[in-house]
Amino acid sequence: MSSAAVRRVPRAAVIGVTMAAGLMVLPMLWVLILSLKDSSALMADTTTAFSPPWTLVNYANIVGDGQVAVWLLNSTIVSLLMTGGVLFLSSLAGYGFARLEFPGRNILFIVVLFGLAIPEQAVIIGRHQLFAAAEMHNTYTALVMPGLSAPFGVFLMTQYFRAIPREIDEAAMLDGASRFRVFWRVLLPLTVPAQATLGIFTFFHAWNDYWWPLISATNRDMLTLTVGIAASQQNFAQAEGLGFLMAQAVFAGLPVLIIYVIFQKYIVRAVAGAAGQ
Amino acid sequence: MAGVELSGVSKRFGDVSVIDNVSLEIAQGEFVVFLGPSGCGKSTLLRLVAGLEQLDEGAILIDGNRVDNLPPGKRDVAMVFQHYALYPHMTVRDNLAFGLRNTGVSEDEIGGRIATAVEKLEIGDFLQRRPGQLSGGQKQRVAIARAIVKQPKLFLFDEPLSNLDAALRARTRIELAQLHQQLRTTMIFVTHDQVEAMTLADRIVVINERRIEQIGTPMEVYRRPATSFVASFVGTPKINLVPVTAANAGGLAAARMPDGTLLETTIPWDEALARDGATLGLRPENVRITGATQGQAPATARVVERLGERTIVYAALADGTLLTTEDRGDSTVQPGDEVGLAIDGNAAHLFAADGTGHHAGAA
Ligand SMILES: Nc1ncnc2c1ncn2[C@@H]1O[C@H](COP(=O)(O)OP(=O)(O)OP(=O)(O)O)[C@@H](O)[C@H]1O
Ligand SMILES: [Mg+2]
Numbered sequence: 035m036s037s038a039a040v041r042r043v044p045r046a047a048v049i050g051v052t053m054a055a056g057l058m059v060l061p062m063l064w065v066l067i068l069s070l071k072d073s074s075a076l077m078a079d080t081t082t083a084f085s086p087p088w089t090l091v092n093y094a095n096i097v098g099d100g101q102v103a104v105w106l107l108n109s110t111i112v113s114l115l116m117t118g119g120v121l122f123l124s125s126l127a128g129y130g131f132a133r134l135e136f137p138g139r140n141i142l143f144i145v146v147l148f149g150l151a152i153p154e155q156a157v158i159i160g161r162h163q164l165f166a167a168a169e170m171h172n173t174y175t176a177l178v179m180p181g182l183s184a185p186f187g188v189f190l191m192t193q194y195f196r197a198i199p200r201e202i203d204e205a206a207m208l209d210g211a212s213r214f215r216v217f218w219r220v221l222l223p224l225t226v227p228a229q230a231t232l233g234i235f236t237f238f239h240a241w242n243d244y245w246w247p248l249i250s251a252t253n254r255d256m257l258t259l260t261v262g263i264a265a266s267q268q269n270f271a272q273a274e275g276l277g278f279l280m281a282q283a284v285f286a287g288l289p290v291l292i293i294y295v296i297f298q299k300y301i302v303r304a305v306a307g308a309a310g311q
Numbered sequence: 312m313a314g315v316e317l318s319g320v321s322k323r324f325g326d327v328s329v330i331d332n333v334s335l336e337i338a339q340g341e342f343v344v345f346l347g348p349s350g351c352g353k354s355t356l357l358r359l360v361a362g363l364e365q366l367d368e369g370a371i372l373i374d375g376n377r378v379d380n381l382p383p384g385k386r387d388v389a390m391v392f393q394h395y396a397l398y399p400h401m402t403v404r405d406n407l408a409f410g411l412r413n414t415g416v417s418e419d420e421i422g423g424r425i426a427t428a429v430e431k432l433e434i435g436d437f438l439q440r441r442p443g444q445l446s447g448g449q450k451q452r453v454a455i456a457r458a459i460v461k462q463p464k465l466f467l468f469d470e471p472l473s474n475l476d477a478a479l480r481a482r483t484r485i486e487l488a489q490l491h492q493q494l495r496t497t498m499i500f501v502t503h504d505q506v507e508a509m510t511l512a513d514r515i516v517v518i519n520e521r522r523i524e525q526i527g528t529p530m531e532v533y534r535r536p537a538t539s540f541v542a543s544f545v546g547t548p549k550i551n552l553v554p555v556t557a558a559n560a561g562g563l564a565a566a567r568m569p570d571g572t573l574l575e576t577t578i579p580w581d582e583a584l585a586r587d588g589a590t591l592g593l594r595p596e597n598v599r600i601t602g603a604t605q606g607q608a609p610a611t612a613r614v615v616e617r618l619g620e621r622t623i624v625y626a627a628l629a630d631g632t633l634l635t636t637e638d639r640g641d642s643t644v645q646p647g648d649e650v651g652l653a654i655d656g657n658a659a660h661l662f663a664a665d666g667t668g669h670h671a672g673a674a
Contacts, residue, residue, distance in 0.1 A: 199394060199396065201392045201393075201394055201396035202396050202398065202399075204361075204363050204383070204390075204392070204396065205390070205392060205396040205397075205398070205457075206398070206409070207362075207363070207382065207383045207384055208361060208362075208363075208383045208384060208388065208389065208390050208410070209384065209409050209410030209413055209457075209461075210384030210385070210410055210413035210414045211384065211409075211410075211413050215413065219409075220398055223400045224399060224400055226400075
């Protein structure tokens with residue numbers, strides 16, 4: 035984006051956007067401030083949050099408490115596996131739908147699109163029973179596998195591969211590249227923007243997912259961060275440890291923030307719907 | 312030995328026949344142009360040679376070896392596409408090197424070949440750029456360079472100039488001609504632009520509706536068009552095609568034009584011309600403007616186009632038939648003027664009802 039395009043924004047718009055952004059940020063700042071206060075001080079009066087002394091004791095407790103570290107690890111493993119798996123499968127499926135001729139291709143693609151329209155709520159009981167019958171609950175496999183069926187990913191990658199002119203494949207074939215090499219060295223690198231979009235969304239989704247981990251992971255050591263933090267609210271910590279709870283929330287949000295900062299460019303593009311450019 | 316040989320090649324897409332029993336021999340080192348209107352199948356024919364389409368019948372040989380069962384990468388051909396088809400994520404240098412690496416050429420050799428191509432096509436300044444950072448003309452040069460470094464037995468071009476502006480197209484055309492003179496490699500060039508065909512080709516293959524209409528040198532195709540289609544497709548301004556009644560006048564054909572003018576030609580008489588009416592073909596340069604009372608036919612100038620070195624006059628015969636005619640560059644003809652038309656019967660063509668061309672002189 036050129037700076038010329040940015041310059042001519044009306045003052046009113048700038049003020050409006052700034053205010054809206056402030057409103058969005060306010061609760062997060064509130065969480066941040068609370069997390070920096072000793073829980074017992076907050077018990078007496080939450081308005082003490084605005085005055086010193088502030089402390090990092092809540093964060094020290096998190097790091098000291100082995101449980102949160104385990105949940106953090108679980109969330110990381112599950113999110114990374116799911117992201118990697120979705121990218122891998124969606125790329126292959128997308129290439130297949132876009133470039134290979136096989137009987138039933140169009141019907142199969144429509145079936146995939148139907149997947150977009152089926153909400154998780156509709157299948158969750160059946161899914162639970164399936165994993166229960168297979169005695170797979172409380173495993174990483176159970177946490178990751180349902181997320182790998184990603185109709186949106188297949189759809190996105192298919193459209194993306196279709197948008198690449200076939201002349202490119204043909205040029206590579208004439209250059210003596212095998213089908214795999216055309217896919218791997220020529221087409222796949224061209225889908226990096228779509229991969230980034232899909233990867234980021236999948237990662238966020240996996241990281242923030244609450245419902246399926248809540249159902250599948252009942253063993254305290256298999257909880258993900260979201261489920262773990264929510265579970266903390268039901269014990270004494272909810273009443274007595276507001277500061278600790280808020281520190282957990284900040285802690286849970288940090289990886290997402292880090293990912294965002296690293297992939298900011300792609301995320302903004304993805305949200306702006308310009309991933310194709 | 313033939314550089315390329317097609318024998319009895321046919322191609323269908325589903326039920327639709329796109330190439331129908333085409334046979335063709337291209338000599339080693341020849342520059343052949345496939346010329347035809349949009350949709351006639353010329354790209355398909357080229358893609359069959361490249362291996363990007365599978366043929367349904369027939370055989371294709373390159374350098375005497377049958378290639379129609381080989382994948383594109385094994386045919387030792389290089390192709391330049393209409394939309395360049397450069398790899399967008401690779402630098403220009405990697406674009407050139409990709410095909411060579413695939414076939415296991417050593418890095419030293421790759422460097423040498425790229426250096427040669429860079430010099431020929433003057434692309435040295437942007438070797439490290441990506442295609443997105445190049446102009447259309449620069450992309451086209453890179454695409455040509457990518458073909459050259461492979462040192463193939465055969466070059467294939469599918470309308471490589473059609474995305475360039477007029478000036479650049481003319482320049483690149485000349486460069487391609489020079490390139491062919493240097494390399495002396497067999498080239499097949501597809502275009503629907505007859506000027507490109509005339510200027511570049513050793514031989515033109517005129518294609519229409521799935522079939523070859525004529526194969527010949529540019530001048531043969533221009534002077535002795537095999538069919539009325541070829542006559543109307545080659546040459547600007549377009550040839551005049553006038554329905555006539557042909558008759559035998561002492562072994563030569565004479566044509567009665569719609570306004571009643573009788574044009575004597577030097578075309579040997581053939582009974583085929585008598586059946587179902589024939590068509591007279593007159594190139595504009597063979598219908599000259601003269602004074603109102605001179606020439607074979609009187610006419611009225613309707614539209615006058617002054618091109619500088621010559622003037623194109625669209626003139627109506629007495630019955631309203633419109634002919635494209637030529638006059639000198641300093642012509643004073645105005646629209647509405649009564650003029651005479653001097654028609655050169657020796658240069659006339661006659662087409663029988665089935666479209667077959669008949670021309671003056673020995674076949
Ligand atoms: N993959 C395909 N499937 C079905 N029909 C096709 C396919 N490719 C080409 N055709 C048809 O074959 C015919 C010839 O196509 P081709 O691309 O060879 O034409 P062309 O002479 O190169 O035209 P142009 O000058 O427009 O490029 C056209 O009628 C086209 O619609
Ligand atoms: Mg074409």
